[in-house]
Amino acid sequence: MTLTEFLTKENILFLLQGAGVSLALAFGALFIGMVIGVILAAAKLSKVKVFNWLANIYVELFRGTPMLLQIFFFYLAVPVLISMITGARFRANIYVVALTALSLNSGAYQTELIRSGIQGVEKGQWEASDTLGLSYWTMMFQVILPQAFKRIIPPLVSEFITLIKDSSLASCIGTTELMYNTQVLGARYYNYLYPLSVAAVFYLAMTLVISFFARRLERKMAASD
Numbered sequence: 001m002t003l004t005e006f007l008t009k010e011n012i013l014f015l016l017q018g019a020g021v022s023l024a025l026a027f028g029a030l031f032i033g034m035v036i037g038v039i040l041a042a043a044k045l046s047k048v049k050v051f052n053w054l055a056n057i058y059v060e061l062f063r064g065t066p067m068l069l070q071i072f073f074f075y076l077a078v079p080v081l082i083s084m085i086t087g088a089r090f091r092a093n094i095y096v097v098a099l100t101a102l103s104l105n106s107g108a109y110q111t112e113l114i115r116s117g118i119q120g121v122e123k124g125q126w127e128a129s130d131t132l133g134l135s136y137w138t139m140m141f142q143v144i145l146p147q148a149f150k151r152i153i154p155p156l157v158s159e160f161i162t163l164i165k166d167s168s169l170a171s172c173i174g175t176t177e178l179m180y181n182t183q184v185l186g187a188r189y190y191n192y193l194y195p196l197s198v199a200a201v202f203y204l205a206m207t208l209v210i211s212f213f214a215r216r217l218e219r220k221m222a223a224s225d
Helices: 010-045 050-065 067-086 094-119 123-131 137-152 153-174 178-189 195-223
Strands: none
Touching: 010 094, 010 137, 010 153, 010 178, 010 195, 050 094, 050 178, 067 094, 067 153, 094 137, 094 153, 123 137, 137 153, 153 178, 153 195, 178 195
8 A cells, every 4th residue: 555545535534533633632631721720729829738738639649640540540440439339330431531631630730830820920919919908819810820821821832732642642542533543544454654654744733833823822922011
């Protein structure tokens, strides 16, 4: 089989479908992880020790264990726990599992990104908020976080790109993202050279396009300061 014979409309659409799933998983995980990151970053900076303790445990747990282990845990171990508690058989949805694992893992990394961004906000902004009598959470969400996010766009883009690549790990549980569809085509033709090469081009195209628009957004936000 030649490359020309492999590059049929059917095969390209099949890979594009997988790329769409990869992007959807990565975007969903980035958004959910951001929500988790905002809450836990605020908790880590809170004066309440219990919040600090819980946030630190979460971050260390998900940053200190492999993503692949986390995917398998939610796919294989969590259903067993649920079955033991409820007494009924439970089968996890592979897309929910993939999104959950990616989101929780990303949330741990985004917690540290957002925390560093918050700490980079000028001290005067904190003092002004205190003077106005704003509560901690009001100050955080209305004053500090909007300024912090302008500082962490580059690492957030890097996190999004990492999530796109890490979504390939979901292929191990049958999630039909780009890597899984690549393996299907390789097995169909008994030739993995062309499917893997085209998949590499797709991954590279996605990451380059995202980086391009991220740089433009970063320049616009810098110009608005």
